[in-house]
Amino acid sequence: MVTTQPIGIFDSGYGGLTVMKEIVKKLPRYDYIYLGDNARAPYGNRSFDTVYRYTLQCVEWFFQQGCPLVILACNTASAKALRTIQQNDLPHIAPDNRVLGVIRPTTEIIGSFTSSRKIGILATNGTVQSGSYLIEIEKFFPDIKVYQEACPMWVPIVENNEHDQPGADYFVKKHVQHIMSADKDIDTLLLACTHYPLLRDKILQFLPAGVNVVSQGEIVANSLEDYLQRHTDLETRCSKNGHRVFYTTDSTEDFDNHASIFFGEPVRSNHVDLDSNIPVADDNY
Incomplete structure (x- = not known):
């Protein structure tokens, strides 16, 4: 059973780590999960429907990990999928959760x-x-x-x-x-x-x-701080142990070698198979 409620941060690859870096700097006490969908990156040249399907699958995975809030730290996903997920999917799959973007x-x-x-x-x-x-x-x-x-x-x-x-x-x-x-x-x-x-x-x-x-990193971090201050019902659901966990849908070794460049410090990731639909155990924290 999931007992932590981290903030989820998503990107198709590594780039979202530049946003996460600023978010963690601004709001260090919260727990965070980062997911890079590296196995299917890049999203930039994919169709609207494909980006939407991939992004929704990742959002649902975050919800399985207990995340009440997911940040799409990816401009392509924010542009092609966010509005549909917010308006069409959230009311049915997780009406009390929120998904935000960077645009x-x-x-x-x-x-x-x-x-x-x-x-x-x-x-x-x-x-x-x-x-x-x-x-x-x-x-x-x-x-x-x-x-x-x-x-x-x-x-x-x-x-x-x-x-x-x-x-x-x-x-x-x-x-x-x-x-x-x-x-x-x-x-x-x-x-x-x-x-x-x-x-x-x-x-x-x-x-x-x-x-x-x-x-965008500092802009998104400041905006998230303001959002949490204005939505106290959601903020109180976010766990605050200062933990950070990283996942990739591709090679963890490759992810770790690249991720440190974006995040600014060493990263040790875990592999996740989105098709397995298996929630992550609490002891990863």
């Missing part, structure tokens, strides 16, 4: 970063095609002009640990220069993929001075 918290405050009111979105194909950022930013800041750029090679570069190598320069320069050529007054670039913070230094090399490069 809404970011778009709520993106206006505070720009003076020119012109921003660029760097993201996966899936996030760009969804139009989620265009829709959400329009709700909060209708005066902002948004430009989008899909960067399909950036996730493979990061996941193959080539983000700080000279070989990455061509692909970073290509997309940075392309989006900046869309409007010379763009003063803010949003890294709308949780992998991209690892490319931040290279991105800055190809940008004019003064352009803001915004990552």
